Amino acid sequence: xxxxxxxxxxxxxTRAELLTVATEVFATSGYAGTRVDDIAAxxxxxxxxxxxxxxxKEQLYLAVLENAYRGIRAAERDLHPGxxxxxxxxxxxxxxxxxxxxxxxxxxxxxxxxxxHHGEYISRLGSLREVNRDALGILDGVLARGRAEGTIRDDxxxxxxxxxxxxxxxxQVANRHTFGHLFDRDLLDPALRDHHRRIIGDVVAAWLxxxxxxx
Numbered sequence: 001x002x003x004x005x006x007x008x009x010x011x012x013x014t015r016a017e018l019l020t021v022a023t024e025v026f027a028t029s030g031y032a033g034t035r036v037d038d039i040a041a042x043x044x045x046x047x048x049x050x051x052x053x054x055x056x057k058e059q060l061y062l063a064v065l066e067n068a069y070r071g072i073r074a075a076e077r078d079l080h081p082g083x084x085x086x087x088x089x090x091x092x093x094x095x096x097x098x099x100x101x102x103x104x105x106x107x108x109x110x111x112x113x114x115x116x117h118h119g120e121y122i123s124r125l126g127s128l129r130e131v132n133r134d135a136l137g138i139l140d141g142v143l144a145r146g147r148a149e150g151t152i153r154d155d156x157x158x159x160x161x162x163x164x165x166x167x168x169x170x171x172q173v174a175n176r177h178t179f180g181h182l183f184d185r186d187l188l189d190p191a192l193r194d195h196h197r198r199i200i201g202d203v204v205a206a207w208l209x210x211x212x213x214x215x
Contacts, residue, residue, distance in 0.1 A: 015053050017043055023064050027106035030113050031061050031121065058121070065114070066125055068107045072100050073131050081138055086146030090208055091201040093139070094165045098197045101169040102188060108173040136162060146208070153210045161204065168200045 021042045025034050036057050040047045054060040079096055081089035101108060114122050122128065139158035146152025171179075172187045180186050187196070 011053075014045060014049075018045065018050060018053060018060070019064060019067050022060055023068065023106050023110070026061055026064050027109040027113070031057075031117075034061075036060070062121060062125060065110060065122055066128060068104070068110055069128050070131060071104065071107070072097070073135050075100055076135055076138060081142050086142050086149070086152050087205050087209065089142045090139070090146075090152075090161060091205045093142075094169075094200045094204045095197050097165050097169045098172070098200055101173050102193065105173050108170060111170070112174055143208075146210075150210055152208050156208065161208070164207070165200065165204060168203070172196065 018039065022034075022039050025039050025042070029038075034057070036047050036050055039060075040050055050060065054063055075096055076093060079089075079092055081093055084092060114120070136158040139161055143152055143156070143158060143161070147154050176187045186192075
């Protein structure tokens with residue numbers, strides 16, 4: 001082990017801690033409402049050290065956004081959907097997205113903030129286009145296998161599927177408070193999670209299933 005290894009690990013740990021805290025603060029206060037001093041106060045570092053690691057408040061925010069999106073994409077890859085039967089793969093991807101969004105409400109708030117501001121900052125992250133193309137590539141492969149074996153309909157594409165799954169799962173967190181007030185149901189009630197997870201799995205699997213051939 002070299003002398004620099006512990007130092008490198010400390011740097012990686014510090015950077016990861018800063019990203020975690022910055023994610024919470026930006027998700028709560030937005031870009032304009034966040035002060036780097038507030039992030040420094042909640043970590044074991046200083047404003048100067050934050051700038052050392054990230055360069056600027058804007059670069060820190062961009063790093064937060066990129067890290068948030070890479071999190072869901074990594075979870076999808078770790079599922080190894082290519083090893084599952086096609087309909088089971090899309091069901092599992094839908095359920096995974098549901099669980100991820102409920103467990104990462106900061107991600108939902110960050111996406112909402114970006115949309116309020118017309119994607120001002122995410123548009124500067126060209127790297128995320130490639131990351132999300134990879135996500136569609138995973139779905140493309142699953143759909144292609146399903147079409148080849150006759151279990152998945154042939155009139156939808158990967159972006160259609162991604163849109164349906166994301167819309168349902170995003171809504172659960174983003175609209176929790178308004179929906180709860182209007183209909184007196186807490187979408188994040190732990191007692192309802194299995195039910196809501198099963199809904200999106202059933203919807204996607206039923207929608208994608210190829211119609212049975214006439215006898």
